[in-house]
Amino acid sequence: MxxxxxxxxxxxxxxxxxxxxxxxxxxxxxxxxxxxxxxxxxxxxxxxxxxxxxxxxxxxxxxxxxxxxxxxxxxxxxxxxxxxxxxxxxxxxxxxxxxxxxxxxxxxxxxxxxxxxxxxxxxxxxxxxxxxxxxxxxxxxxxxxxxxxxxxxxxxxxxxxxxxxxxxxxxxxxxxxxxxxxxxxxxPGAVLSQHLEHRQRREDQIVAALHAGDRRPEAVVDRVYEGLDPGLKRMAQESVVAHLVKLEEEGRARSDGEEWELS
Ligand SMILES: [Zn+2]
The missing domain is CATH 3.60.15.10 (Ribonuclease Z/Hydroxyacylglutathione hydrolase-like)
Structure with a gap:
C-alpha cells in the first residue's frame, strides 16, 4: 500500500x-x-x-x-x-x-x-x-x-x-x-503489551487507593496521578471511573454512583 x-x-x-x-x-x-x-x-x-x-x-x-x-x-x-x-x-x-x-x-x-x-x-x-x-x-x-x-x-x-x-x-x-x-x-506486539500492562498497573494502584480509604474518583486521581497537569485532571478522572466501573462489573467493588468501595 x-x-x-x-x-x-x-x-x-x-x-x-x-x-x-x-x-x-x-x-x-x-x-x-x-x-x-x-x-x-x-x-x-x-x-x-x-x-x-x-x-x-x-x-x-x-x-x-x-x-x-x-x-x-x-x-x-x-x-x-x-x-x-x-x-x-x-x-x-x-x-x-x-x-x-x-x-x-x-x-x-x-x-x-x-x-x-x-x-x-x-x-x-x-x-x-x-x-x-x-x-x-x-x-x-x-x-x-x-x-x-x-x-x-x-x-x-x-x-x-x-x-x-x-x-x-x-x-x-x-x-x-x-x-x-x-x-x-x-x-506492535510490544506496544500493545505495554498498554495492557499499564492498565493492570493502574488497576492495582486504584485498588490500593480504595484499600487506603479513598471513596471518590477525585481522591483516587490525587493519589494515583502525582504531578498531573491540572488541565488533564478531568480526563484522568474519566479513566479512574472507567477502572472503578470495571471493578464493579467484576463484583470487586460496589458503588452508589458517586462513591466506591471494595466489596
Ligand atoms: Zn478519540
Missing amino acids: DITLVPGFNPGPYTGAGNNTYVISGEIPTLVDAATGKAAHLTALAETLASTRLAQVLVTHAHPDHADGCDPIAERWPDTAFRKMPWPERDRLQSVECVPIEDGDRIPAGDGTLLVVHTPGHAPDHLCFLDEATGTLFSADLVVPGSSVVIPASRGGSLAQYLASLRRVLALAPARMLPAHGRAIDD
Missing part, C-alpha cells in the same frame, strides 16, 4: 503533536480520518492528492479530532464518500451522511483492501483498518506510543471493552501500526 502521512496541524493537550491522517494512493484514493478541518490540513491533503480525486474518507471514530474535518473536506471534495461505524448521537454533529460500515467488512482502498476491525473501548464506534496483504494496521486511538489512551467512562468509554480490543489486535499480530497520534509503530 502506498501510504502518505498528512498531519492534522492540531496540536493540543489531548492530541499531542496533532492528529495523523493517512492518504492511501492508487485506484481508490482514500483518506483515513478527517482530523479537524484546519486550513493547513486541507492544503497538505490537496498537495498529497495532487491531481487525483479523493474517493473516500474512512473515519475511525466520531471524536472531534478525527471527524470534525468531514464537513470541510466534503465541501472541498464534493464527490467523496464518507464511511464509519454509526454512533448516532455523535454522528449528528457532522452534516455529511456517512455510509455505515461494520466489523468484518472489506473495503477497497488504494490498490488493495482494508479489513474493518471493530475495537470499542476508547469510543463505542472505534475502528481499526487492517491491510491483510502487508499486515499494516491503521490503529487510530487504540494505542498512543509512549503514552496511554483515555477511556472516557461517562461518554461511551468502556475499559473492559478496551482491554478486549487490545487483546484482539494482539492476536491479529499486525506487522506495523499507524496510529492517529505519535510515531509509526514497528513493534
